Amino acid sequence: MLSAEDMPTPGSAMIGFIPFPPHRASFYREAGYWAGQPLDEILRSSARRWPDHPAVIDDAEHFTYAELDQRADAAAAGLLSLGIGAGDCVLVQLPNSCQFAVALFGLLRTGALPVLCLPGHRDAELAHFLDVCDATAIIVGTDPGGFDYRAMAERLLQRPNRLRHVIVDGEAGSHISWSQVCAGEGQPPRLRPDSSGPAVLLVSGGTTGAPKLIPRTHDDYVYNATASAALCRLTSDDVYLVALPAGHNFPLACPGLLGAMSAGATVVFGRDPSPEAAFATIARHGVTVTALVPALARLWAQACEWEEQIPSTLRVLQVGGAKLAADDARHIRSVLTPGLQQVFGMAEGLLNYTRLDDPPELIDNTQGRPLAEDDELRIVDEAGDEVPEGEPGELLVRGPYTINGYFRAEAENQRSFTLDGFYRSGDTVRRMANGYLEVTGRVKDVILRGGETVSALDLESHLLTHPRISAAAAVGLPDPYLGEKICAAVVFRGAPVGMTELNEHLDARGVAVHCRPDMVAPMPALPTTAVGKIDKRSIVAQLQP
Known part of the structure; x- marks a missing residue:
């Protein structure tokens, strides 16, 4: 008979979750893809195997695997004391830091479901996530750039929803201090979640409207991370740099933070992906693996011409989030590392990788092949x-x-x-x-800006709320740095609205920073197709030089 500590922990998070069909689930277990392992076991196992090995490092602190394991337990105890536990959804909007890892594993140990938001999300997106998942708490950090995440969380608290706790990593004001939560005492109960149930909720880039929540199960996400780590040949000698926002699927589990930890590697959190800052971080810690979007990879490669300190320890540089041009791939291999790996995937699942021993023509001209045989x-x-x-x-x-x-x-x-x-x-x-x-x-109407997927429909709906805009179409235009820049083709009522006023309007509506237009193109009317739909191809053709 199972003890109370070993009992599965179903909860309200299962409502609205669509599991794998039984016949496919059985096949994946029998084929060895799923080991019935909770996602949290990645840290527990590594803490047993490499207790004194550096696990996570940022500019302010660093923990060994044993220390991170202990801090995750303390955080779980503190969260449970607030009544946050199995079945609860918790929004997590923390910067790249060791505390991101503490929060992730602490929440997993309570049985709660972390909803991994991105730093650029604002009121509109977070309010939508709250409405969808009925989150009871939000954990936010502070931004040295000046945005007040605590004030945003306070505004969310005033909305009609189930949000009860605002937890702040930093000056908490009248809210709950994350450091206080992490001082929790006592050993949290050892939960055994149903591994076929959801472990985390990732956020989609938005394709046909507001971003969706992506439920990744313990079974599928453990495989996602560990199989990716094996494919990238990660070992405890590697140092992985989280250069992109840690809540992204790419730097989280492809192999990312989770895959690196499964191999006992050291994870370094970087907040500034600019070449000057990143190159210094790579040199300081001997970084061997990292992941970038094409715009950043191109910038890093170009920076090798002027930066005094250029990377010399990189073994694998993954590039994904958008298609990498063959000429850029060749340049990156020649100046940054021959170990370029193209990655084409999606937070919803499928990952394609070029292999480390592929010939250059495959690495330069393709986006890889699937991770799993099945x-x-x-x-x-x-x-x-x-x-x-x-x-x-x-x-x-x-x-x-x-x-x-x-x-x-x-x-x-x-x-x-x-x-x-x-x-x-x-x-x-x-x-x-x-x-x-x-x-x-x-096929979908999206713009890929700097590795972020922006829903044209969602942006258009925000633009149309401005009283002086009568019609709007969001399109992507080629950009050498961002991949695509966002252009708002707009029909105005009266005098055109400038970028400053338009961004102030979008800011007031809580639109994510990465979803705002880079340029506005006033038009007397939007062209249409024969069936009356807005002809975006024609708009792009008109706007390109």
């Missing part, structure tokens, strides 16, 4: 029929670490998943005879 891919035309090999089409996928539905998003799930469980990625790709993919475009 990733099932379909590449289809507009009618849903599979296209011939080598022809472009929309990528559909299901597999041992791809979700079966967004969290509490019934309407979106009907659009995004086929009846037999394939996720419609919205990306168009070409599959080669060797199984490698080349990304050719996308």
